[in-house]
Amino acid sequence: MSMRRPNFSTVMLVLGLLFLYLPMFVLVVYSFNASKLVTVWAGFSTQWYGELFQDQQILSAVWTSLRIAFFAASMAVCLGTVAAFVMTRYGHFRGKTALSSMVTAPLVMPEVITGLSLLLLFVQMAQITGWPADRGMATIWIAHTTFCSAYVAVVVAARLREVDHSIEEAAMDLGSPPVKTFFSITLPIITPALAAGWLLAFTLSLDDLVIASFVSGPGANTLPMVVFSSVRMGVSPKINALATLIILTVSLATLLAWFFMRRNETRRRVALRDV
């Protein structure tokens, strides 16, 4: 990459990043606007943050969403890891095509289809088995686990393909049973991928509006559902304040991740040089 004469692709990269970040920057700036009219600047103020923290509906929705996301991400990691392991390590088995289709299809499936189909399933299940009598957190948890596990499987499978298979084979040749080999050899190696998968699933679950709206009942309102019912009325400074907090949290977490990944990279380079 020549620094003197920027080439076409570098210019596009800078423009693309500006395109991605300017709208978010605007949200952050206007969250400190004193005026209720979001587009007219009337001086600096933090009043919308105060109002945000007094909004019981939003606060309880945040708590609901965090709990669902935590449990959905945890279950999705279990399910997705097993699916990835089976697909990368088990060679051929009956149902492999079905499994790999069911792992890739949720990545692209339009949300309205997934949401509608799961709702119909829950309604049918309630008719036959009596469960779930009420739709709410449990049904959202199942729905989120299902589509998040597909993303986890993709992340973990990518890591499993990189890992040297011969270590696991050596352990098993030496008489280690498969379950023990998995927990003492494979799992520690792929832990970073599990963490990445968990975080991805967590953010996906926190973010979902459409599927949750279909499978939720009157009792459970997630944060996107509350935000959506507010923003379809128009722009609101309180939502800008909420957006700013979300952007800030994600940016800090990313910065932290970048810092640790870079440190590991430098360490690895030093280690390689010493060898």
Next chain:
Amino acid sequence: MKLSRSSALLKRLQLGRRAVIAFPLVWLTLFFLLPFALVLKISLSEAAIAIPPYGPLLEYADQTLHVFLNLGNYLFLLSDSLYIAAYWGSVKTAFIATLACLLLGYPMAYAMARAPARWQLLLLLLIMLPSWTSFLIRVYAWMGILSNSGLINNLLIGIGLIDSPLRMMNTQFSVTIGIVYAYLPFMVLPLYAHLTRMDNSLLEAAADLGSRKLNTFIKVTLPLSTGGIVAGSMLVFIPAVGEFVIPELLGGPDTLMIGKVLWEEFFLNRDWPVASALAMVMLLLLLVPIVWFHRYQSKELE
């Protein structure tokens, strides 16, 4: 004796293997595949004022089994031009947005793949970061930018370029830009993954043999990144066809999209059978792209 013990062990291993396979297979079959069969079933039933609001497919009365297969919902979709217009609008909008994502995303991914190694991780995180914040809020951001009293119009009026606000909100333009904005990271990531994996010696060989840069790009780089182009385009196109949030927040009466129509049939009209029929037809339309995506993705998975 020893033989039987080892065969018992083998049996246990086989059993364990089956149990491990069964866990994701059963979960996904129950909660992903089976629901589609139910959508098909409900799409063939008749709307009824009941809880749930549809009639049965099978009924046993007077020693006869009555099977009701109501094709009316599908015929209804054909008879009302609104639905066909909505399908067409979705496919058209998704196609334009995918093309725009590709034209913007490809050079971005290319520049990232060529950037110095110490920059690449940071650039990658910068591309992914927006998708970790909230989708809803990122779409909402454009409401404040594009509306009649929004940022762009205020700016243009402020510097005296226009007198009355340009109508940008609730148009084809605002919906397309919303989709491009929301889905751009999903285009860049697979492209970047393919471009970094590319063997640089091929480019050097082409240059050594006297190929010009543009020629090398068209004959070497582009064909080698086909997998990334297909994966990225499908990751944008397929969800965009069924998109609900973006046409709902940024669209207007002349930007019909099928995801929004389905939502309204379900939540406002409470017509579950028609909503199911809409979903089945959408699935049928997307079957070829989904299979195409799966073919490229399963290569990646193995």
